[in-house]
Amino acid sequence: YSVKVKKPNTGDNLLTNAITSDTPGGNCPPGSTDPKCTTTTPVSGLEIAKTADKASANPGDTVKYTVTVKNTGQTPISGATFTDDLTKVLDDADYQNDGAADVGAVSYVEPRLTWTGDLAVGQTATVTYSVKVNDPVKGDKKLTNVVSSETPGGNCPPGSTDPKCGTTTPVSGLLIRKTVDKKTVVPGDTVRYTITVTNTGQTVQTNATFTDDMTKVLDDADYQNDATATVGTTSYTAPNLTWTGTLGIGQEATVTYTVKVKDPDTGDKKLNNVVTSGTPGNNCPPGSTDPNCSADVPAKELTVRKKADKSSANPGDVVTYTVTVTNTGKVDLVGDQAARVTDDLSEVLDDADYQNDAKAAPVAGGFTFTTPNLVWTGDLPVGQATTLTYSVKVKSPTTGDHELRNGVSTNTPGTCPPMSDDPDCTTVTPVPGVELVKKADKSVVNPGDVVKYTVTVRNTGKTKLTGATFTDDLTKVLDDADYARDGAATIGTVSYAQPKLTWKGDLDIGQTATVTYSVKVRKPATGDGKLANAITSDTPGGNCPPGSTDPKCTTTTSVSSLKITKTVDKKTVKPGDVVKYTVTVTNTGQATVEKATFTDDLSGVLDDATYNGDAIATTGTVTYTAPKLTWTGKVEPGKTATVTYGVTVASPPKGDRVLRNAVTSDTPGSNCPPGSTDPACGTKTPIPPVPQPPVRPKPPNLAETGSQIALMSLVALGLLAAGGLLIARTGRRSGR
Structure with missing residues (x-):
C-alpha cells in the first residue's frame, strides 16, 4: 500500500508508523520495539521568508532585502535554491550588486538574483541584497518582487501566493508643472502663472511644498498678491512665493497667481522664474533642468475634442464619433512619448455595438480595441493635428440604459485627463425607449361577456417621445365580438377605423399612458372561438415592432362554445316500436367546459311512449327524474360527448300521436338555451293511425x-x- 506526501506539507515532516499483531508468537505485539515492526521516513521542508527594510521609499533611497531560508524538514537539503525576479523593481531602482549569504552563494544575472546552498536539518541561511531607487523615478513607482523556489517542500514554488515570498514597497512621487498664459508680453499685460502639483507616487505626500523664486520677474513686473490654491496654502515673502499642502495618491493641487508688467518696463525685458521643491520624489529639486519647473521652456500639451454626429439616436442608428487630437504644446509627442487617447465605451456598449471601423487622418497612428476601451496611439510633432473617427450601431431592441455616454482621456498634459468632466471630452447621446404591455381582464369568456383590454405605454428611454403610437389589429377578435367603441387614454388620444384601434400621444421621460377599450362577445358565438390580437408600434425603441414575439404585446382569450345536436333513428313509428335518440355535445370553442350539461324534457313523448331506462354516455353522467333526462360532463376543445337512450311506443298510443321533445342547456355558449328555436335541439316523430x-x-x-x-x-x-x-x-x- 502507499501514501502520497501532501504538497505543501502541513505536518511534522516525518512519516512514522508501526504494525502490531495480537497473533500469538508474533514479533510485533502492541508496544513492541522490534525495528522490523516500524518505518520512519523523513520529509523535506523549506521555509522562505522575505522582508524589506522600508515600508515606503523616496527617490534616491536604498532598500535592503533580507531573505531567510530555513530547513524545516527532517532531511538535510543539498542544493537548496531560490530566485528573486527583480523585473518589477528595476523599472524604478538599480540593483547594488551586494548580494551576500551566511550560508551558500549568491549570483546575479539581470533581472534575477539566485541563491544556492546546503542546509542541515533546522539550519537557516540569511541572504541580503539591496537596490537604490532612481531619482527621478521612471517606472510605476512601486517596487514589487517575489522569490520562487523549485526546492521540494518549499513554501514559495512558482505561482505561490504565500505573502512571505514577496514584498511591495511604494515609492513617493510629486509632479510639479508650471505654465504661463502668454508667450510674449508688452508693458501693461497681466500674466497668469499656473502651477499644478500632482502626487504621482504610491504614498501620501504630507506637507509637500514648493517655492517659486520671482527674482528675475520682479525687475519687470509687480506681483498682484492674488495667489490661490485648490489644496493647501500659499504665502509670499518677496521675492519668494511658497505653497505647502498634503496630497493623497493621485491628488492634484493647482496654484495660480498673476503679475502685471510694468509700464514702462525697467527690467531686463525677460520674465524668468523657476519653482523648486525639497519634497522627496519631486521633479523640481534645486538645480533641476526639468522644463516643467520653469515658465520659459517648452511644455507638453495635448488638446483633445470629441463630438458625436447625432444629438439623439434611435435603435438601429449608427452614431459616428469624431475626435480631434492636436499637439498644442512645445514638445514633440513621438516614439515612447507618442500621443495616446483612450475612449472608454463602457456606458455605450450596453446599448450599442462597436463597428470596428476606427480610422485616423492625416496621422494614421494605430488603434487597439479591448472591450470596453478603444485606444489610439500616434506620433504628433509640435502643432500637428489628426482626426479620429469611429462608430457604434444602436442595438434594436436596446438592452441598456438608453444613453450612450462616453469620454475620451489622455495621460499627456493638456485637455481631457482621466476622469475629466470637460464637456469637450465627453458626449451623451440619448436613445428613446418605450415599453408596451397589453392585458385582458379575462382569459376565458362566454358569449355575451365583455372583455376589457388595458395597454400601458411607458417611456423607458432618455428622450421625450413625441407622437408615440401603437395599433391594435382586432381582425381576429371581431369574428367573435363587437368593439364597444369605448377607447380611452390617460394621455394622448384613441381612434378606431375598423378593424384597427390606434393610440397616439406624447410621453415625457418615465411617463406612462394607460389605454383601455373593450369588446362584447357575440351570443351566440360566430367566429373561431378565440379573441387573439397583438399591438404593434413603429415608435423607435419599442418592444412591440411589427413581427415582435414579445408576449407582452399579445393577448388571447378563449370563447366557450358548445354545439348540441339531437337525432332520432325513425321518421315515423307505429305502436310497439322502440325509438332511439342520440344527443351529441361538441366543444367547438377554445376552452375546456368543465360542467357542460343539457336536459331533455320527455313530457311530449311520454304521453305516447315509455322511457326505456337505457341512457348511456361516452363521457360524463346521465340521470333521469321523470319526465326529464339530464346529462353533465367535462368536454375539452374539439371533443364530443354522445348520449343515447330509447323509448317504446305504447300500443295503442294514448296521447297526441306525436313524439315531440327538445334538449335545453344552461351551459354558456351552447346553441340550445331555454327557448331556442334551433332545429338541431329537438325531434318530432309522428305515429300515423292504422x-x-x-x-x-x-x-x-x-x-x-x-x-x-x-x-x-x-x-x-x-x-x-x-x-x-x-x-x-x-x-x-x-x-x-
Missing part, C-alpha cells in the same frame, strides 16, 4: 242482377276512396 278494412255490403239475391250489382260496386269503391283520404289527412295532421 288503416281499417272497409265494411263489405251484404250479398244481393242471386235473382237481383243488372243495375243493382253495379250500384253496390260503386258504393264499395266510394268507401275505399274515403278511407284512403281519411288516412292521408290523419298523417298530415300528425306531421304538423
Whole structure:
C-alpha cells in the first residue's frame, strides 16, 4: 500500500508508523520495539521568508532585502535554491550588486538574483541584497518582487501566493508643472502663472511644498498678491512665493497667481522664474533642468475634442464619433512619448455595438480595441493635428440604459485627463425607449361577456417621445365580438377605423399612458372561438415592432362554445316500436367546459311512449327524474360527448300521436338555451293511425242482377276512396 506526501506539507515532516499483531508468537505485539515492526521516513521542508527594510521609499533611497531560508524538514537539503525576479523593481531602482549569504552563494544575472546552498536539518541561511531607487523615478513607482523556489517542500514554488515570498514597497512621487498664459508680453499685460502639483507616487505626500523664486520677474513686473490654491496654502515673502499642502495618491493641487508688467518696463525685458521643491520624489529639486519647473521652456500639451454626429439616436442608428487630437504644446509627442487617447465605451456598449471601423487622418497612428476601451496611439510633432473617427450601431431592441455616454482621456498634459468632466471630452447621446404591455381582464369568456383590454405605454428611454403610437389589429377578435367603441387614454388620444384601434400621444421621460377599450362577445358565438390580437408600434425603441414575439404585446382569450345536436333513428313509428335518440355535445370553442350539461324534457313523448331506462354516455353522467333526462360532463376543445337512450311506443298510443321533445342547456355558449328555436335541439316523430278494412255490403239475391250489382260496386269503391283520404289527412295532421 502507499501514501502520497501532501504538497505543501502541513505536518511534522516525518512519516512514522508501526504494525502490531495480537497473533500469538508474533514479533510485533502492541508496544513492541522490534525495528522490523516500524518505518520512519523523513520529509523535506523549506521555509522562505522575505522582508524589506522600508515600508515606503523616496527617490534616491536604498532598500535592503533580507531573505531567510530555513530547513524545516527532517532531511538535510543539498542544493537548496531560490530566485528573486527583480523585473518589477528595476523599472524604478538599480540593483547594488551586494548580494551576500551566511550560508551558500549568491549570483546575479539581470533581472534575477539566485541563491544556492546546503542546509542541515533546522539550519537557516540569511541572504541580503539591496537596490537604490532612481531619482527621478521612471517606472510605476512601486517596487514589487517575489522569490520562487523549485526546492521540494518549499513554501514559495512558482505561482505561490504565500505573502512571505514577496514584498511591495511604494515609492513617493510629486509632479510639479508650471505654465504661463502668454508667450510674449508688452508693458501693461497681466500674466497668469499656473502651477499644478500632482502626487504621482504610491504614498501620501504630507506637507509637500514648493517655492517659486520671482527674482528675475520682479525687475519687470509687480506681483498682484492674488495667489490661490485648490489644496493647501500659499504665502509670499518677496521675492519668494511658497505653497505647502498634503496630497493623497493621485491628488492634484493647482496654484495660480498673476503679475502685471510694468509700464514702462525697467527690467531686463525677460520674465524668468523657476519653482523648486525639497519634497522627496519631486521633479523640481534645486538645480533641476526639468522644463516643467520653469515658465520659459517648452511644455507638453495635448488638446483633445470629441463630438458625436447625432444629438439623439434611435435603435438601429449608427452614431459616428469624431475626435480631434492636436499637439498644442512645445514638445514633440513621438516614439515612447507618442500621443495616446483612450475612449472608454463602457456606458455605450450596453446599448450599442462597436463597428470596428476606427480610422485616423492625416496621422494614421494605430488603434487597439479591448472591450470596453478603444485606444489610439500616434506620433504628433509640435502643432500637428489628426482626426479620429469611429462608430457604434444602436442595438434594436436596446438592452441598456438608453444613453450612450462616453469620454475620451489622455495621460499627456493638456485637455481631457482621466476622469475629466470637460464637456469637450465627453458626449451623451440619448436613445428613446418605450415599453408596451397589453392585458385582458379575462382569459376565458362566454358569449355575451365583455372583455376589457388595458395597454400601458411607458417611456423607458432618455428622450421625450413625441407622437408615440401603437395599433391594435382586432381582425381576429371581431369574428367573435363587437368593439364597444369605448377607447380611452390617460394621455394622448384613441381612434378606431375598423378593424384597427390606434393610440397616439406624447410621453415625457418615465411617463406612462394607460389605454383601455373593450369588446362584447357575440351570443351566440360566430367566429373561431378565440379573441387573439397583438399591438404593434413603429415608435423607435419599442418592444412591440411589427413581427415582435414579445408576449407582452399579445393577448388571447378563449370563447366557450358548445354545439348540441339531437337525432332520432325513425321518421315515423307505429305502436310497439322502440325509438332511439342520440344527443351529441361538441366543444367547438377554445376552452375546456368543465360542467357542460343539457336536459331533455320527455313530457311530449311520454304521453305516447315509455322511457326505456337505457341512457348511456361516452363521457360524463346521465340521470333521469321523470319526465326529464339530464346529462353533465367535462368536454375539452374539439371533443364530443354522445348520449343515447330509447323509448317504446305504447300500443295503442294514448296521447297526441306525436313524439315531440327538445334538449335545453344552461351551459354558456351552447346553441340550445331555454327557448331556442334551433332545429338541431329537438325531434318530432309522428305515429300515423292504422288503416281499417272497409265494411263489405251484404250479398244481393242471386235473382237481383243488372243495375243493382253495379250500384253496390260503386258504393264499395266510394268507401275505399274515403278511407284512403281519411288516412292521408290523419298523417298530415300528425306531421304538423
